[in-house]
Amino acid sequence: MSKALFKEALKKFPKEQQAALLETIESAETLFPHSERVIAWGMPTLRIGEDNLCHVMGFKNHNSLFPSSGSIASQLKKDLAKFKVSKGTIQFDAELAFPKPLLKKILLARLDQINGSYPKKNGLFIEYYKNGGIKAKGKYKGSQMHAKWEFFRQDGSLMRAGEFNNGKQCGTWVTYDAKGKKVKETKFK
Numbered sequence: 001m002s003k004a005l006f007k008e009a010l011k012k013f014p015k016e017q018q019a020a021l022l023e024t025i026e027s028a029e030t031l032f033p034h035s036e037r038v039i040a041w042g043m044p045t046l047r048i049g050e051d052n053l054c055h056v057m058g059f060k061n062h063n064s065l066f067p068s069s070g071s072i073a074s075q076l077k078k079d080l081a082k083f084k085v086s087k088g089t090i091q092f093d094a095e096l097a098f099p100k101p102l103l104k105k106i107l108l109a110r111l112d113q114i115n116g117s118y119p120k121k122n123g124l125f126i127e128y129y130k131n132g133g134i135k136a137k138g139k140y141k142g143s144q145m146h147a148k149w150e151f152f153r154q155d156g157s158l159m160r161a162g163e164f165n166n167g168k169q170c171g172t173w174v175t176y177d178a179k180g181k182k183v184k185e186t187k188f189k
Contacts, residue, residue, distance in 0.1 A: 006037060006044045013058040016095040021056050021063055023097035028054060031104055032111075032132035034156060041066075048132045051114045053107060056098075062091040065098050067110050075109055129154050141166060153178060162188075 006025065010018045021044070028046050029035060035046040035053055043055040043066065055066040062084070067073075070087040073080060079102060084091040090106070092098050111128060119125040123139040123146070133156045138149030144167035151160045157180060162173030168188075175184040 003037075005039065009039060009042075009044050010058060014094075017058050017063065020093070020095055020097045021058055024056050024063070024065065024092075024103065027097065027100050027103055028107060031107055034128075034132035034134070048111070048114060048128055049126055049134070051117070053110055053114070053132070058094065059091075062094050063098075064089045064091050065103070065106070066090075067106050069110055069113055071113070072106055072109055076106060079105060138164070162186075 003022075006022065007018070010021050013021070025037075025044055025046065029037075032046060032048065032053060035048050038045050038047050040047070040052055041055060043057040045055045046053040052068040054068055057064050057066070066089050073085045073087060073090060077085075080090060090098075108130060111130065111132070115127055118127065119140040123141060125140055125145075126137050127135045129135045131154060133154055134150075134152050135154075136149065136151050138145060139147040141147070145164040146166060148163050149161065150158060153159050155178065157178050158176050160173060160175045162169060163171045170188045173186045173188065174182055175186075177183050
């Protein structure tokens with residue numbers, strides 16, 4: 001999603017408030033360069049894969065950061081003592097961006113929650129690096145790795161891919177260099 005669409009979603013607010021909201025989301029994007037801009041729940045949102053990382057929105061007398069999880073506020077209660085907090089929102093000054101060090105702490109806690117939510121009931125497993133890029137992606141069958149798996153570097157390049165059959169590597173596994181060139185093939189029975 002383009003930056004223009006976020007600006008469009010925030011245009012009803014005074015310029016200073018828009019700037020504070022955009023600076024907050026841009027700070028989050030700097031921390032998580034693999035995140036994607038979307039509008040979710042009617043708010044500018046950063047998403048990692050299918051999971052919302054955070055939302056921001058302006059209100060009459062304040063801005064709010066929504067870390068997409070009600071438990072973040074209680075988990076970081078001490079750090080958030082100077083903010084007005086409810087279960088799902090952290091209010092901040094309408095004309096100042098959310099403080100970057102605290103934003104980083106909140107979003108890393110959210111990322112830990114996202115990583116901890118896998119594998120899903122359908123077996124899907126994704127693990128993310130601290131920059132929001134995918135580290136590993138595959139499926140589980142029960143407690144065993146199963147079917148196609150891919151492993152990535154922090155820069156997002158594919159490092160290794162192959163299949164598992166009930167926790168054991170099978171078929172041909174391919175290792176790639178950072179430019180995507182195949183450097184090794186290993187065959188498993």
